[in-house]
Amino acid sequence: MRIALGAISLLIVFGIAGIFGLDSKSILEIGLLAMTPLALTSVGEVVNEKAGLVNIGLEGILLISAILGVVGAEFFNNGYFGLLVGLMSGAAIGFVFGILSIYGRADQVITGIGINVFALGFIPYLFMVIWGVPGIRVVPAELHVPAFSIFLFRVHIVTIIAIVVALFSYYMLNMTPLGLRIKAAGEQPTALDVAGVRVDRIRLFAAIFGGALCGLGGSFMSIGWFGSAVKEISAGRGFIALACVVFSGLEPLLALAGAFIFGLAGGFATTIAITPGIKETIPFYFVNMIPYITTLFVVTVAIGKKRFPKESGKPYRRE
C-alpha cells in the first residue's frame, strides 16, 4: 500500500512538473539533496525507536550540528572534517539524551522538546560569539563539499552514504545478533536482561547511533548542500523526519522511501521558486509551505497500522 502510494505521488509530482514546464531533472537532483538529511535522521531514529527510545529533539540536533559543522570546517580548514564534526556533535547530543533517558529515567518527549528549545537559543548565541553576526554565515567556497556528476546527473557523496546507511541498518536490524538485541530492548527488555545482555548499553548505543546520523544530516545541510548556515537552517526537517519514521512503521528502507517523497516535495518547491515564468505567479510564501503540507498529507493518509515497540519511550527499570 505504501509502495503504491509512493509511486502515485511520484507520478503526480512529475505529471504536474511536466504540465507546468518544470525541469524534472532539477526536481530529482534537488530532491535527492533534500532527501539526504531526512533519510539520515529518520533511519537513525528508526534504530533509536526500535531500541525503545523516542528522541523528538532531532530538530535541535540538526540545527546544532549544521552550525558546529561549519565551525569545525573553518577550524580544521577542511570541509570533510566539518561533516565529521557535525556527526560527532550529533553523537554527543544523542549520548546525553541516552544517559538522561536510561539512567535518569527522563520523560523523553520533554527532554526532546528541551533539546529543541536549547538549540533555538544556543545557535543565535553561537553566531554572535563566534562570527559576530546575527544568524547568517556563508561557508567559504574551499570548505564546501559539493555534489559530483555521474553522466551529467549531480549526486552528493553524503546522499550515497545515506542510502548505504539505510541498507546497512536494514541488514543490521534484521540479520545480525546486535539487531535482535536492539529490537528486544524495545519489545522485551526484561527478557534481554534475563538473557544476560545489558539493556542500558544497547539503548545507549542506539541513542548515539541515531544522534550521529542526525548530526551528519545537519552538517551536510550547511557544508554540502546550501554552502551557508542560517539560524533557521533545520526549518522543521527534524519533525518531517519524525513523520518519515511514523510513515515507515520503523522499517529503515521505508524510512528512506518516505524521505525520498518528502525530499521530492522539497525539490519541487525549490524548482518552482527558481523557474522563470512560474516564480512570478506563485508567491514564494506558498511555495515554502509545500514540504509542510506534503508532510501533513502523508501522515494523515498513510498512517501506519504497524505496531510500535511495546516499551518504546518507557524507561527500563531492573526488578
Next chain:
Amino acid sequence: MKLSSRAKAVSQSFFAIIIGLLIGSFLMIIFGFNPINAYYALFVGAFGTVTDVLETLAFAVPLMLTGLTFAVGVRAGLFNIGSEGQMYLGALAAVVIGGTLDLPFGLGVVCATLAGAFVSLLWSLTPAILKVTRGVHEVISTIMFNWIAFWLTTYLIVYHFGDPTSAERSIRVLPSSRYLILFEGSTLTTVIFVAVAYCVLVYFILWGTKVGYELRVEGSNPDAGRYAGVKVWKTTLLAFMLGGIASGLAGASQIIGRPPVWSFYATLGNVAGLGFDGLGVALIGRNHPIGVIAASIFFGALIQGSRYMQYNAGVYFELVRAITGIIIIALSVPEAITVLRRWVKK
C-alpha cells in the same frame, strides 16, 4: 501528603532553574564572559526599578498564555507545541480587526481580542481533528502548522495588510482598539487582567467542572479514563480549544496590548519565539494555571533582564533561550535530585 508532593514539585522547579543558570554560566565562561556580572545585570534589568518590574510583567502576559496552551495539553496527555503558529494567526486577526474596523472604544478592544482568540482557536482545531480521527501525532502536526502559519501570516502582512508608509510592518491598530496603558512610560497595559482572568478561568474549568475532571483523568491515567467512559475525542478537542484561545490572546496581547508599535512586523518579530518560551513556562509552573502565572513572571524577568545583560555585560540575550532549554531538559529528569544525591554519597 498533598502538601509534601507540592513542596517536592516546587523544589524540582528550583533545582532545574539552578541547573539552567549553572550551565548558562558555563556557556558564558567558555566564550570569555563573566557570569556573575551577567546575572547581576540580568537581575537589575528585570527588577532594578519600578519601570523594569512593569516591563517584566508586560513580558509575562504573553508567556503565561502560551505556557497555558502547553500546560492544558499536558494535563490532557497531549504535547501541543502549536502555540507559536496559533499565536501568529491570533496576532494577525487582532491587527486586521483592530486596524480596519473603527468601532467605539471598548467595543473595538473586545472585537479585536475576540477575533484573535477565535482565529487561533480555528487554527488549533485541525491538528486536534487529525489526532482524533486519524491518530496523527500532535507533535508532528502542530509543528507543520507552525511553519504554514509563519508563511501564511508573513504573506498576508506583506501582500494584504501592509502599512503603506512602511514596508516592514502591518497596518497600525486604531486607537479605539488599543488596551489602555497602566502606567506612563511602561508598556504594561490592561491586557494583563485579561490574561490572568483567562488563566483563572481555565483553572476553574479544569478543577471545577466534570469535563475538566475528565480531561485531567485522561491525561494522568488513560486506562482509568477508558474504564470510566471518558471520551478521548472530547478531552482532546477541549484541550486544543482552550489552548488555542490562550495562544490567540497571547498573539493579540502583543499587538493591541503592547505599545509603542501597535502593529505586526513582517518578520513577526514582536511575537516570534514566545510560543516556544511558553513550553518552559508551563513545565516550571508544573502545568498548573496558577503555577504558570508565577513561572511567567520568572521568564518575563529573564527576557526583560537579558536586554540589560547584553547592554551592560556584553552577553548576547539569545543565551536566555538556551538556558530555558536546559531548564526544560533538567525538569524532564524527575529523579535527577535523587540520582545526584546517591552519586554524591558515593
